[in-house]
Amino acid sequence: MNFFRLLYREAGDSKRTFLLLSLVPGLVMGLIIAVINAVTNYQQNTGLQWQYLGLFVLGCATVLFTMNRALNMATAIIADYLCRLRIRVTAQVRSLNLATVEEIGLTRIRAAVGRDHQTIEETAPALVGLIYFVMQLVMSALYICYLSPLAFIVTLAFLAGAIFFYRKSYRDAEELMRQASLSEQAFHNSFENILSGFKEVKLNAQRSDDLFHNYIIPRSEQVEDLRVESGRSFNYGQSVSDVFFYTLMGTLVFAIPFYVSDLSIPGKIVTVIVFASGAITSIIRMLPVVSRANLAVSNIEELRELLEKHSEAMDERSEVRQARLSKGISLKKIAYTYHSEDGDRPFSIGPCDLEIASGEMVFIVGGNGSGKSTLAKILTGLYEPDGGHLSWDDKVVKPENIDRYRSLFSVIFSDFHLFDRLYGVDLTDEQKLYDLLEDMKLDEKVHYRNNRFSTTNLSTGQRKRLAMVVALLEDRDVYLFDEWAADQDPEYRRWFYTDFLMKLKKEGRTVIAITHDDRYFDVADKIVWMEEGRISKVSSPADATV
Ligand SMILES: Nc1ncnc2c1ncn2[C@@H]1O[C@H](COP(=O)(O)OP(=O)(O)OP(=O)(O)O)[C@@H](O)[C@H]1O
Numbered sequence: 001m002n003f004f005r006l007l008y009r010e011a012g013d014s015k016r017t018f019l020l021l022s023l024v025p026g027l028v029m030g031l032i033i034a035v036i037n038a039v040t041n042y043q044q045n046t047g048l049q050w051q052y053l054g055l056f057v058l059g060c061a062t063v064l065f066t067m068n069r070a071l072n073m074a075t076a077i078i079a080d081y082l083c084r085l086r087i088r089v090t091a092q093v094r095s096l097n098l099a100t101v102e103e104i105g106l107t108r109i110r111a112a113v114g115r116d117h118q119t120i121e122e123t124a125p126a127l128v129g130l131i132y133f134v135m136q137l138v139m140s141a142l143y144i145c146y147l148s149p150l151a152f153i154v155t156l157a158f159l160a161g162a163i164f165f166y167r168k169s170y171r172d173a174e175e176l177m178r179q180a181s182l183s184e185q186a187f188h189n190s191f192e193n194i195l196s197g198f199k200e201v202k203l204n205a206q207r208s209d210d211l212f213h214n215y216i217i218p219r220s221e222q223v224e225d226l227r228v229e230s231g232r233s234f235n236y237g238q239s240v241s242d243v244f245f246y247t248l249m250g251t252l253v254f255a256i257p258f259y260v261s262d263l264s265i266p267g268k269i270v271t272v273i274v275f276a277s278g279a280i281t282s283i284i285r286m287l288p289v290v291s292r293a294n295l296a297v298s299n300i301e302e303l304r305e306l307l308e309k310h311s312e313a314m315d316e317r318s319e320v321r322q323a324r325l326s327k328g329i330s331l332k333k334i335a336y337t338y339h340s341e342d343g344d345r346p347f348s349i350g351p352c353d354l355e356i357a358s359g360e361m362v363f364i365v366g367g368n369g370s371g372k373s374t375l376a377k378i379l380t381g382l383y384e385p386d387g388g389h390l391s392w393d394d395k396v397v398k399p400e401n402i403d404r405y406r407s408l409f410s411v412i413f414s415d416f417h418l419f420d421r422l423y424g425v426d427l428t429d430e431q432k433l434y435d436l437l438e439d440m441k442l443d444e445k446v447h448y449r450n451n452r453f454s455t456t457n458l459s460t461g462q463r464k465r466l467a468m469v470v471a472l473l474e475d476r477d478v479y480l481f482d483e484w485a486a487d488q489d490p491e492y493r494r495w496f497y498t499d500f501l502m503k504l505k506k507e508g509r510t511v512i513a514i515t516h517d518d519r520y521f522d523v524a525d526k527i528v529w530m531e532e533g534r535i536s537k538v539s540s541p542a543d544a545t546v
Pocket residue numbers: 102338339347366367368369370371372373374375
């Protein structure tokens with residue numbers, strides 16, 4: 001979709017007013033030239049031409065007023081669109097399933113909400129000005145037609161030639177700009193590696209050099225080359241158009257006098273042409289801006305459509321009541337395969353059968369890459385299984401109740417995100433928070449002020465303990481911990497398995513822990529062994545042999 005179609009669509013009920021306000025300034029400006037021509041070519045000195053002065057003043061006032069209104073309206077329409085877009089994209093991202101977010105990629109989503117959003121915001125006023133210049137050009141052409149149909153035909157022929165040549169280079173330039181945008185994405189991926197992996201890059205000079213010399217520099221230069229190529233194509237088109245324009249002016253000035261009887265007409269036409277040249281130059285200069293805006297609109301609209309296609313039907317917020325677990329969770333012939341882009345055989349899970357009773361403590365164990373975390377994501381409703389089904393308390397998990405099913409869980413994944421606020425937690429009893437901070441030995445390190453934690457710059461073990469505080473405040477029926485104890489010191493590790501998990505169990509919570517800590521396997525009621533994406537056995541701690 002291009003920028004102008006978007007602007008028209010988003011104008012909603014004000015479409016007609018907006019169209020009128022956008023067209024009027026250019027049209028009136030055309031009439032003002034006619035007035036100027038009439039006054040400057042008047043043959044007798046009969047004093048001030050009041051009627052023309054009146055028309056001139058009225059015309060200028062109309063141009064100023066309507067132009068200003070059109071620009072304000074366009075600014076408001078675009079600001080409203082961008083605001084709704086950010087909210088809509090965020091809402092859609094919120095309702096996507098995890099696999100789709102991983103497939104689309106965070107860089108693409110960030111670019112649409114950041115870079116493309118900004119491009120549209122910055123270019124919108126200039127592009128509304130473009131409508132004004134186009135209308136000026138149309139009016140100039142009509143006025144030339146009124147003065148001399150022959151000159152009009154000549155003008156049209158030259159304009160058609162200029163458009164024909166310009167379109168070719170404009171298309172080439174747009175394609176190059178699109179390629180530059182893709183290369184820019186690749187550059188941002190490399191740059192993101194430098195920022196996200198700053199520590200690793202800083203510590204390893206070879207890695208740093210490799211990233212910089214073999215990725216950052218070539219990708220940056222590729223963007224530069226494509227931009228320069230694209231600019232050249234635009235400039236070529238512009239130069240050809242300029243040649244057409246000057247040839248047209250020469251033809252009208254030197255040839256038309258031989259074909260018209262009224263000798264004032266060539267002068268009038270030249271006035272119009274000189275006036276229109278400003279509009280032509282502005283239009284040509286703005287075309288690269290139009291391309292950038294069109295590209296940004298396409299990126300955003302494509303992402304929006306993609307998100308719309310993949311968005312899950314979300315329960316209304318008020319209807320997502322927290323679910324409770326009374327019997328248990330059941331996995332029947334669950335299967336899941338990751339999406340693979342490069343044709344490699346993707347990792348698959350299943351078919352897996354598993355029963356987890358309410359109040360049970362289940363450990364999921366197995367070698368690295370055996371699929372424990374993937375199973376946890378299926379179990380918590382983050383990945384939608386390709387086969388089999390998941391149920392809780394005899395209710396099959398379906399798109400209509402998946403949000404409710406997810407509300408059974410509080411999870412700390414190994415790559416968890418620590419929020420700086422207690423989003424979604426009803427903190428009626430603040431003392432509970434302080435007690436938990438004390439239990440986790442964080443009371444001297446972290447405070448909760450102005451509805452946020454005073455810091456999240458903590459050690460890995462401390463961060464996990466703070467995530468635990470948040471998880472406990474969520475008060476869910478099922479707790480899932482993915483290698484939570486891995487970064488804790490021996491004392492905390494022991495406390496986690498022998499005190500903390502047992503306490504949760506006594507409270508009637510269901511606990512699922514992914515772990516490699518075989519010395520604490522006896523704490524569990526059930527141990528689920530994973531091997532190459534399958535549950536190889538389910539045993540009691542007594543049978544556990546490592
Ligand atoms: N987002 C993803 N896209 C594609 N493949 C993935 C993705 N995440 C994980 N995998 C693949 O799935 C397999 C299982 O990974 P998973 O994280 O479930 O293993 P794990 O048993 O939890 O391992 P570990 O003990 O090392 O944490 C791995 O081979 C991994 O490459």
